[in-house]
Amino acid sequence: MRHPNRDGRSRQRMPSVGFALRLRYDGPSAMRALFLIFPLVCLLAIARAWPSDPRPPVRYRLIYSAPGSASVHVRIDLLGSATAARTLLIPRAVPMGYGEEPYDQFVSNVSAFDAAGQPLPVTRADGPRWHVGAAARVEYDVDLVQMERSIQDATDSSRVRANYVSLLGYSVFGFFEGAQELPVELEVEAPKDWPAFSTLAPAGGVLRAENFYALADSQTILGPGLHLAQVQYARENDTPLTLASYSEAPVDQARLQRLSGEAMAAMSEYFDGPASPPFPYYTVFLEFLKPLSQHHSYGFGMEHLESFHAAMEAANADPASLSDARLRYHIAHHIAHAWIPKRCYGEGYYPFSWDRAPRIDTIWFSEGFAQYAAIAALAPDQQQREEMLDRRFRGVLRESPPGLRRMPLRELSLLASTQYAADFRIGQLTFSRGGLMAAEMDNRIRAETHGQKTLRDALRHLIAWSAQNRRAFRIEDLSARFREATGVDTRDILDRWLAPLD
Ligand SMILES: [Zn+2]
Structure with missing residues (x-):
């Protein structure tokens, strides 16, 4: 998966787009910055000068034309002259979403043009695909209002309000099949005087992305309803942290900043100690929304390479509804995913299959071990760690249905690959078994090393192995990796938790 070049920031330039991109920061210093217009030619010059990847980028343009507009327009230019027929694919699967959403249903007016600008015939193909001939450019519209109505898991949908638009990359961006590993540049066109923000910068x-995955995994947020703040926190020099929020209820911004900073500091300390995290910046993006209908569900969060976003009910803006401890854990849990599984993963996570949810047999690791890491990082002492384990994991085990308990954990994970949130008993039992496996391994490593090592050392070693090898680990190799880091054998714990519970 992606391992950002930390030096990249020093090469960034102002946005070179034919409109104003304004980023508003309401930190304690109340700093406000206005990023102004640069000619398009400037952008092209910078793109050619970009030293890290000699290939010309695929250029995406995202156009939201007027406040209140129901749809967004997307244009994709693939440089170089095309001779072979191309296919446009719109995602149906969400990375780490463990399910599918029919984003192609909200796409209309697909048009294609050759390198000379001449229109080409477009035909709908199997699955979420369109045949677009030897296209050098495609354009299409995405109906955001219909998307939000149809997709009932609010965290999986983009949305539009009178003063606000949020766009999840995978819900609006498609790609030419076969070109998904090319570097990407994105331009965003917002209504006049609207602030625009991208998690890419x-x-x-x-706005650059290493490939389509990184573009699809980003979020673009527009409009005066967006609140942006640079979070001041313990590790701000290692990882600049931005809080992006939109709320349909009164919300305490200082509280959101404090909890985001505490969560990020705890996870940085857990995974990297005094070293810097493997990403140059991070965004916590929180929405508090009045439910669209009784069928819509709110409260899930989604992790990304350099951000976390969550669509929560407006009532959760009130600490009486969602306490400091719960919200801090919610944020920390998803920040933990920036290491596991975004940068340390089992088979099926990457390369990603965009047209269907991949079947993954290590969700117990991705979810269980990342959540255990958040618990271990946040709990101030052993007693509170045990209380959190009980609340989060053991309670789920006690109430789990026999049919799911009898499934081997890898099989349960394969089921969770598409049903994780659709039937949350499946998701919960998957991560609870993984979380309790992690806790038992941590206890043994602490005991046998007399507190000199913990599971944290094992996970840091596995993450370093993943960064070096840039591929998925195999379940069969986990125990060996952990023993390399700690000298402790955890194989029997792994085997016992992989087996059926009853
Ligand atoms: Zn999670």
């Missing part, structure tokens, strides 16, 4: 600058 929280401090402003040219």
Whole structure:
């Protein structure tokens, strides 16, 4: 998966787009920055000068034309002359979403043009695909209002309000099949005087992504309803942290900043100690929304390479509804995913199959071990760690249905690959078995090393192995990796938790 170049920030430039990109920061310093217009030619010059990847980027343009508009327009230019027929694919699967959403249903007016600008015939193909001939450019519209109505898991949908638009990359961006590993540049066109923010460059600058995955995994947020703040926190020099929020109820911004900073500091300390995290910046993006209908569900969060976003009910803006401890854990849990599984993963996570949810047999690791890491990082002492384990994991085991308990854990994970949130008993039992496996391993490593090592050392070693090898680990190799780091054998714990519970 992606391992950002930390030096990249120094090469960033102002956005070179034919409109104003304004980033508003309401930190304690109340700093406000206005990023102004640069000619398009400037962007092209910078793109050619980009030293890290000699290939010309695929250029995406995202156009939201007027406040209140129900749809967004997408244009994709693939440089170089096309001779072979191309296919446009719109995602149906969400990375780490463990399910599918029919984003192609909200796409209309697909048009294609050759390198000379001449229109080409477009035909709908199997699955979420369109045949677009030897296209050098495609354009289409995405109906955001219909998307939000149809997709009932609010965290999986983009949305539009009179003063606000949020766009999840995978819900609006498609790609030419076969070109998904090419570097990407994105331009965003917002209504006049609307602030625009992208998680690809929280401090402003040219919007670049290493490949389609990184573009699809980003979020673009527009409009005066968006609140942006640079979070001041313990590790701000290691990882600049931005809080992006939109709320349909009164919300205490200072509280959101404090909890985001505490969560990020705890996870940085857990996974990297005094070293810097493997990403140059991070965004916590929180929405508090009045439910669209009684069928819509709110409260799930989604992790990304350099951000976390959550669509929560407006009532959760009130600490009486969602306490400091619960919200801090919610944020920390998803920040933990920036290491596991975004940068340390089992088979099926990457490369990603965009047209269907991949079957993954290590969700117990991705979810269980990442959540255990958040618990271990946040709990101030052993007693509170045990209380959190009980609340989060053991309670789920006690109430789990026999049919799911009898499934081997890898099989349960394969089921969770598409049913994780659709029937949350499946998701919960998957991560609870993994979380309790992690806790038992941690206890043994602490005991046998007399407190000199913990599971944290094992996970840091596995993450370093993943960064070096840039591929998925195999379940069969986990125990060996952990023993390399700690000298402790955890194989029997792994085997016992992989087996059926009853
Ligand atoms: Zn999770």
